[in-house]
Amino acid sequence: MGHDKDVPPCPRTPLTPLGTAPPLRSDAQRNRERILEVALVELTRSADTPLSVIARKAGVGQGTLYRNFPSREALVLEIYRYEMQHVADSAARLLSGREPVCALREWMDELARFAMTKAGLADAIRQATSAPGSPAKPGHSPVTEAAELLLRSCEKAGTIRPGVTADDLILAIGGLWQLDPADDWQPRATRLLDLIMDGLRSGASGR
Structure with a gap:
């Protein structure tokens, strides 16, 4: 819908859920992007989600999380x-x-x-x-x-x-x-x- 009859529709990628991670490049980048991916999902569910929960679900230690993000x-x-x-x-x-x-x-x-x-x-x-x-x-x-x-x-x-x-x-x-x-x-x-x-x-x- 929504196109002039003489204008072919554009092929588009379907809308996807929130929290889809981009391609990973290195271990450090992988950890950082995984933290962001998990934090997006968890903080969307509850703004009070403890950072320890985010670190655990991201599969990293709390030290790794705080090295990347020193505060909530x-x-x-x-x-x-x-x-x-x-x-x-x-x-x-x-x-x-x-x-x-x-x-x-x-x-x-x-x-x-x-x-x-x-x-x-x-x-x-x-x-x-x-x-x-x-x-x-x-x-x-x-x-x-x-x-x-x-x-x-x-x-x-x-x-x-x-x-x-x-x-x-x-x-x-x-x-x-x-x-x-x-x-x-x-x-x-x-x-x-x-x-x-x-x-x-x-x-x-x-x-």
Whole structure:
């Protein structure tokens, strides 16, 4: 659904559950990414999950966990930053192997996953940033820059309407942040993003 009849649909990777780990590179990197993967799942379930439980389920000692993340706040904010950077980095990767409009649509799926990560970690993030002297939540500039890259590539290809900015796109997809990660959010996210994609295509030059 959600495509003009003369525009072939873009093949996309199905939306996947939260906490899917990227490829591993070394023992140290494997430990770090495993901690982040487990912490995402456990802190989404309960913001008060003890770090000792996260270390045990990640298969590492507490010393390894604390060497990577010296505090609960550091761990929570690194999950948030790590997931956001993954979304940002995926823009160039998708553009390297897909038509720009298909890259944009699949990137929007990546953003949906990040929205669910943020929603699931809301309590943990609030705890990590609310106390006096706590670190600030990372800004969204990597995601905004990735959106601009994709939009300008699509505009140059003539597959979306001209003049759409990253801020326009982020505002339009704000409904993602209203979805409950505990529910069956994938079909609703897909429908919302397909509708937005239809709007972006409307008025395209068609070069």
